[in-house]
Amino acid sequence: MNKKGILKKIRNSREISLFIVLVILCLFIQSRNNTFFTGKTIADLFKNYATTITMALGMMSVLLIGGIDISVGATLGFAGMASSLFMRDGVYSSTFVMFLVSTVIGVLCGMIVGLIIAKAKVQPIIATLGMSNIYRGATYIISDGAWVSAYQFQSGFKSFAQSNFLTGGLLNNLVFIALVLYIIFFFVMKWTTFGRRIYAVGSNPEAAEVSGINISGVKFWVYTMAGAIAGLTGAMYTSLYASAMNDMGTGMEMDAIASCVLGGVSLSGGQGSVIGVFLGAVTMSVICKALPLIGISQFWKQAIKGAIILIAIIINVLVQRGMNRNALKAREI
Amino acid sequence: MEDTVKREISAKRDKSFKSIFFRWETLLVLMFVAVNIMNICISKNYLNGNNLFTAICTFIPKGLIAFPMAYLLVLGEIDLSVGSTVALSATTMAVLFNRGVPLETCVALCLIVATACGMLNGLILISFPELFPMIVTLGTQTLYRGIAEMILEDESAGKLHLVQWFYDIYYKKLGPIPICFIVFCVMAVIFGLVLHKTVFGRQLYAAGSNREAARYSGVPVKRNRFICYTLVGLVSGISALFYASWMGSIRSDIAAGYELEAVSMVVLGGISTAGGTGNFPGTVIAIFTIGLLKYGLGLINVNSQTILMIIGAILILVVMAPNIKNMIKARMAVKAQKAEQ
Incomplete structure (x- = not known):
C-alpha cells in the first residue's frame, strides 16, 4: 500500500518525474561521453545557460496568467545593446550601474507591452509579435548595425561573468544571480498576495475579477516583470560574451517557452511551479550542451528544440486528460 | 398597438454619411490612396506600368499567404509557422534538384512537403483541441525551420535559374502583365468567392463567432479547421515556388518574418484576430497597401529593420484602434449619464 502510494505520488508529481527524466538523460550522455560529469562541464553548462534559465522565470509568470510574451528575446537585445552603448560612450563604468540600466530599460519595454495588452486589450500574441519587431528594429537603429566589441567594455564588466566574487568563490556570478532570482520567485509565487493573484487570474479570470482582483493591473505588472528579467538577462548576456550583437537573444523566447512547458507550466494559465520551471530549464540546457558532446551537429539544435516543445505540450495535455479521468473515477462518475 | 407599428428593425444598415466614412473599408481605401500618392511623390516613374508590376511582384509571395491566413483568422486561429514552411519546402526542392532529381518532381515534392507541414499543424490541433494554435504553430515554426537547417546547414542551394520554365x-509576362500577378488575381477571386459565397465560407464565419454554437448546429468545425491549416500549408508551398523562381537560390533562413507580414495584412484588412468578422476584399486592399x-x-x-518596425507598429495600432475607440465611447457614456443626473 505504502509502495503504491509512493509510485502514485511520483506519477502525479511533475517535478519528480521530470527530475527522473533529467537523471536518465544525464546518465545517457555520460555513457556516450565520459567528460560530461566533470566539474568543469557542469560549471560551464550553468554559466553559459544562466541567461536562458533566468529568462524562463519571466516567461513562467506570463504563461501563468494565460498570456505569452515572444518579445523577450528582442527586449534582451535592445536592453543589452542600449546599456552597452552607454558603457562604450563612457556614461558609466561600473558593472552594477550597467546591470541596473539594462534592467530599467527592460522594465520600460515590458511596461509598453503590458500597457498594450492590459489597457488596450490587444491579444498577447499579436502585441508581442509586433513589439518584438519594433524592439529588434530599434536595436539596429541605436547601434547603427555595429557591434559593441570586447575592447570597448570596462575590464571589470568583462570579467564579471567569469568570476565568482559575489559568493566569495562559491558560485559563478551569473549562476548566483539566476539562483537568487529563483529563490525570490519561489517565495513570491507561493507566499505573497501578488503571486497568488497571478495564479488566480490564470486559472479563472472571471472568478478573479469577481473576487476583487484588478486583472488588468496584474497583467500589466506581470509583463513588466517579464521585461525586467529580459533586461537583466540582456546585461548578463553581454557580460558573458563580452560583446553586444544586434541579433543577440533571437529565438531565446522559444527556449524560455520550451523550458516552461517542459517544467509543466500549462499554457492556458494557472498551473506551474518555480521548481518545475527550474528543472525544465536545466533539462533544456543539458540537451543543448550535450548535443556537441555526443556528436550531433549543432544544425540539428533548432529542430530538436521544436520537437521537444511539441512533445512536451502534447504530454502535458495527455497528463491533464488522465488526471481529469482519474478525478472522475475517484468520484465514481 | 402603437409600439408594434413603430418598432425599428435593428439589423437595418446605417447609411448615414458618418457611418460610411468611418467604416473600416473606407479608411483602408484612403490609406491605400495615401500610400500611392506618397510613392508617386517619391518616384516620378512609379506609375509606369513596368515599374508598377515589378513593385507588385515583390510582395506576391507574401501576399499569397495572406489569403488562407484570412480564413484562419476568420476562424479565430492563427498560423505562425508559414515562414518556416516556405523555407522547408523551398529547401527540399532546391536540395533535391541539386542532387539531380528532375525539377518537375522537385516542384511536386515542394508542394507536397508544404501541404504536409500544414496538415501536421491541423492534425495536432484537431487531436488536441485543448492546445492553442499559436503555441502549436510556434513549436512547428521552430521545428520546420530546424529541419530546413538540418538539410541545408549554413550553405545555399542554387542553380534553379538554369531551368528556363x-x-x-516569376519573370514571364503575358503582354505587359506578369504571370505571377495573374495567378495572384485568380487565387484572390477564388479565395474571396469561397469565403463569401459558399457554405464552407459561411461555416468559417459561424465557427469563428461562436464555435460551440456552430458545432451544435451541425457545422463540421474539426474538418474545417483541418482544411484551413492544410490550405495554409499548400499556399505556403506555392509561395515557396514563386520565391525560389524569383531568387534562384535558397538558404535555410529565407522567408523569416512572413508570418508577421501575412497576419498584419489580414488584420489591417479588417479581419479581427478574435474571429468571425471582416471580409476578403479588405484583405486584398491591405496586401497592396502594405506591399506598396x-x-x-x-x-x-x-x-529593412526600420520597415519591419513600421509593420509591427501598424499591426499593433490597427488592433488597438477599435478597442481604444470603444474605451473612449464607454467613458463618454458614463460622463453623459453623470451629467444627466
Missing part, C-alpha cells in the same frame, strides 16, 4: 514562373508601402520606403533607402 522555372525561371519563367514597403516598396516606397525601400525606394527612399529606409533599411
Whole structure:
C-alpha cells in the first residue's frame, strides 16, 4: 500500500518525474561521453545557460496568467545593446550601474507591452509579435548595425561573468544571480498576495475579477516583470560574451517557452511551479550542451528544440486528460 | 398597438454619411490612396506600368499567404509557422534538384512537403483541441525551420535559374502583365468567392463567432479547421515556388518574418484576430497597401529593420484602434449619464 502510494505520488508529481527524466538523460550522455560529469562541464553548462534559465522565470509568470510574451528575446537585445552603448560612450563604468540600466530599460519595454495588452486589450500574441519587431528594429537603429566589441567594455564588466566574487568563490556570478532570482520567485509565487493573484487570474479570470482582483493591473505588472528579467538577462548576456550583437537573444523566447512547458507550466494559465520551471530549464540546457558532446551537429539544435516543445505540450495535455479521468473515477462518475 | 407599428428593425444598415466614412473599408481605401500618392511623390516613374508590376511582384509571395491566413483568422486561429514552411519546402526542392532529381518532381515534392507541414499543424490541433494554435504553430515554426537547417546547414542551394520554365514562373509576362500577378488575381477571386459565397465560407464565419454554437448546429468545425491549416500549408508551398523562381537560390533562413507580414495584412484588412468578422476584399486592399508601402520606403533607402518596425507598429495600432475607440465611447457614456443626473 505504502509502495503504491509512493509510485502514485511520483506519477502525479511533475517535478519528480521530470527530475527522473533529467537523471536518465544525464546518465545517457555520460555513457556516450565520459567528460560530461566533470566539474568543469557542469560549471560551464550553468554559466553559459544562466541567461536562458533566468529568462524562463519571466516567461513562467506570463504563461501563468494565460498570456505569452515572444518579445523577450528582442527586449534582451535592445536592453543589452542600449546599456552597452552607454558603457562604450563612457556614461558609466561600473558593472552594477550597467546591470541596473539594462534592467530599467527592460522594465520600460515590458511596461509598453503590458500597457498594450492590459489597457488596450490587444491579444498577447499579436502585441508581442509586433513589439518584438519594433524592439529588434530599434536595436539596429541605436547601434547603427555595429557591434559593441570586447575592447570597448570596462575590464571589470568583462570579467564579471567569469568570476565568482559575489559568493566569495562559491558560485559563478551569473549562476548566483539566476539562483537568487529563483529563490525570490519561489517565495513570491507561493507566499505573497501578488503571486497568488497571478495564479488566480490564470486559472479563472472571471472568478478573479469577481473576487476583487484588478486583472488588468496584474497583467500589466506581470509583463513588466517579464521585461525586467529580459533586461537583466540582456546585461548578463553581454557580460558573458563580452560583446553586444544586434541579433543577440533571437529565438531565446522559444527556449524560455520550451523550458516552461517542459517544467509543466500549462499554457492556458494557472498551473506551474518555480521548481518545475527550474528543472525544465536545466533539462533544456543539458540537451543543448550535450548535443556537441555526443556528436550531433549543432544544425540539428533548432529542430530538436521544436520537437521537444511539441512533445512536451502534447504530454502535458495527455497528463491533464488522465488526471481529469482519474478525478472522475475517484468520484465514481 | 402603437409600439408594434413603430418598432425599428435593428439589423437595418446605417447609411448615414458618418457611418460610411468611418467604416473600416473606407479608411483602408484612403490609406491605400495615401500610400500611392506618397510613392508617386517619391518616384516620378512609379506609375509606369513596368515599374508598377515589378513593385507588385515583390510582395506576391507574401501576399499569397495572406489569403488562407484570412480564413484562419476568420476562424479565430492563427498560423505562425508559414515562414518556416516556405523555407522547408523551398529547401527540399532546391536540395533535391541539386542532387539531380528532375525539377518537375522537385516542384511536386515542394508542394507536397508544404501541404504536409500544414496538415501536421491541423492534425495536432484537431487531436488536441485543448492546445492553442499559436503555441502549436510556434513549436512547428521552430521545428520546420530546424529541419530546413538540418538539410541545408549554413550553405545555399542554387542553380534553379538554369531551368528556363522555372525561371519563367516569376519573370514571364503575358503582354505587359506578369504571370505571377495573374495567378495572384485568380487565387484572390477564388479565395474571396469561397469565403463569401459558399457554405464552407459561411461555416468559417459561424465557427469563428461562436464555435460551440456552430458545432451544435451541425457545422463540421474539426474538418474545417483541418482544411484551413492544410490550405495554409499548400499556399505556403506555392509561395515557396514563386520565391525560389524569383531568387534562384535558397538558404535555410529565407522567408523569416512572413508570418508577421501575412497576419498584419489580414488584420489591417479588417479581419479581427478574435474571429468571425471582416471580409476578403479588405484583405486584398491591405496586401497592396502594405506591399506598396514597403516598396516606397525601400525606394527612399529606409533599411529593412526600420520597415519591419513600421509593420509591427501598424499591426499593433490597427488592433488597438477599435478597442481604444470603444474605451473612449464607454467613458463618454458614463460622463453623459453623470451629467444627466
